[in-house]
Amino acid sequence: MSDTIFDKIIRREIPADIVYEDEQALAFRDVNPQAPVHILIIPKKSIATINDLQPEDEVLVGHLFTVAARLAADMGFAEAGYRTVMNCNADGGQTVFHLHLHLLAGRALTWPPG
Numbered sequence: 001m002s003d004t005i006f007d008k009i010i011r012r013e014i015p016a017d018i019v020y021e022d023e024q025a026l027a028f029r030d031v032n033p034q035a036p037v038h039i040l041i042i043p044k045k046s047i048a049t050i051n052d053l054q055p056e057d058e059v060l061v062g063h064l065f066t067v068a069a070r071l072a073a074d075m076g077f078a079e080a081g082y083r084t085v086m087n088c089n090a091d092g093g094q095t096v097f098h099l100h101l102h103l104l105a106g107r108a109l110t111w112p113p114g
């Protein structure tokens with residue numbers, strides 16, 4: 001069984017501020033927010049990194065973005081704008097090895113990221 005901190009959140013073994021859930025995905029607030037809104041959208045399926053994606057995961061990854069757009073609309077920042085980020089491995093800044101899509105909003109985000 002995979003045992004990242006996000007797997008523990010999926011199994012409700014540790015608390016999280018969950019904002020959305022369906023059969024395939026879970027979304028919760030980042031514990032160390034980098035913007036006024038910082039949500040992590042994760043698949044319930046254990047996939048460590050983008051490098052581990054298989055062709056059969058394409059619909060699932062698309063679903064993570066659909067959830068992001070739905071949250072943006074429901075939370076009222078879709079028109080103002082937002083950023084989605086998925087980090088991969090060390091140089092990408094990935095620290096939790098369960099696939100996750102960052103959803104950042106609530107301020108004007110700068111580019112390029114650090």
Ligand code: AMP
Pocket residue numbers: 005016029030031032033040086087093094095096097
């Ligand atoms: P990454 O660096 O892309 O792997 O992102 C991992 C994110 O998970 C970071 O933004 C952390 O702040 C966040 N994080 C780590 N542990 C928790 C937790 N228990 N609940 C919510 N967010 C977490």
